[in-house]
Amino acid sequence: MSRVVPRELLNHSTSRTLAALLGSLPVALLVGIALAAALPVPLEQRYLIGSYSVVPSWVALACWVLLAPSARRAWGALGLVSSVAALLSLVGLGLR
């Protein structure tokens, strides 16, 4: 089977690329903060997991967002992850 896909099906766009490379940076930070705020383990461990998960989270988000069918879906996915992470952070920090 040919693995060469017509360029138009790839739907490369500047906006999606920006979402993957730059937009995912603050979202990855928010994911790390959410983990540090909400994980049900001692503070030292939450802080460790949260702060050291930011870089791997960015790579995972970038890889995921790159596959989005359109720029709108890419930014939407980032918005969804941000909302969940922000909610977890607020709940986690508010409860402690």
Add this chain to the structure above:
Amino acid sequence: MKLPPRSFQIYWDAHAWVGVIAALLLHVMFFMGAFALFRPELNRWANPAAMSAPAAAPVALQPLLTRLNQEQPLIGKDRVAFLPEPTGLRAYWVAGAEQHEFRYAPGAGRLLPLHSDLGTFLYSMHYLGPIPQGIYLAGVSALGLLLALVTGLFIHWKDLTRQWFQFRPDRGTRTWSSDMHKVLGVFGLPYQLMYGWTGAVLSLSFLTVQPAFVASVFHGDASAAAVARGQGPEPPEPSHRLSATLPDLDALVARAVRELPGLKPNWIGIEYVGDERSSVSVYGEIAGLPFGSAGVLLNAADGAVLGVARPLAGVFQRFEAWFFGLHYAHFGGYASKLLYALLAFATCAVLVTGNLVWLERRDLRRAHLGNRLLERLTVGWCAGLLLATSSVFLVNRALQRLPETGGTEQAVFWLVWAAGVGAAWLGRSSRRVAGVELLLAGTTLALAVAIDLVTSSGGLHDPIRRAVNAALALLGAASCAGGVRASAAGTRQGSGRGRLAQAAAPRPGRAARAR
């Protein structure tokens, strides 16, 4: 795992673009990383006055401190530090933006101003330190490396085992460069992943991620975050009332070792020298404990213990000891450092062949201006960097009679590198230029070693000096071998035979191109 064709192509494009954009900066970081691993050894080699063998027993610090204070009054300085290294004792003082470094010369029995900071300069190039905001550029490049590695892993996952072993040096440029890119990339993958992650954290995290965590998770309380991290105590702020007395350093080091049995100090620093609240930090490794960094903070005046940072005290500290210990090769001695250096050079080859694969696949005849620029820039940048680094070693040896050569070495480094990049635009064949620059670099390194051997006066009894000379000679030989090969390829390229022969060869099918 076989990716759907669309995902495969998107990751392929991401891998290629991120790789080609970040490759040149990453090349500098990995190339200089190999030298950074041996910073103390290179600094020792570069400073002939301190070249006799390191003292077997620890050097008494108090007489050195007293004598340095007589020569250059230390009271009021922000910090005076002594660094006992396997290669000898180093010291420095800091006052505001001013910093002066010294090495202990066993023959003279005193601290002498540094003749050259060659090792430190090459180390700082590893994180692009001499470039304005270079450390952030290094961090962004490390992120790019991670993304290129992960996307590369995705696209090659289906045939990873084959890519591990398949190398066909007798084939055309496109095939052998692609094979080399994949073989060295797969072999070095754990090493490169580790450096991508640790490098990004070291370059970016402390100024971006950590402040955000302190502001949110710790509600702005930095000391609470420091406690959670298991950090050692911070030195007290100065009172700005000077008592004009120096601490008894040897007694304080002995006190610290009593507090932490097995501590082998590698950093002894006096903060705010002569101040009423002056303190002394004694940091080091606990013998026999992997990644066992520890330290004691003492009051400079009476030796009271202000705080102890115990080794691997909490989960955070244990993780960071391993995380950063792997980056700095704080394990396995010279064997692991040599392995790291080899992997660093292999990664440089991965980066250069990555650019070559880009050019060979997308524009065999270099019809586009952008690809012609990329080819010449890659050649000049990479071969020029080796030539510039070699020149630093030669300048150091050639000017060893001057009291200070650090500034000249750095000026020569930048000039030669710029000339190397500029020279890449001359001539019809970029490979021939690469060959000439590599041959020059090899000759320059051989000259540096030859001058060192000829002008040495008993210094060759020093095993560190012998080892540095041997490593430089090996690097020079490898550079000459690469230069001869590139020149031969350049001759074929210049005559057009190689390119045309490739162009005339049967084109591989789509599936092969996609690989």
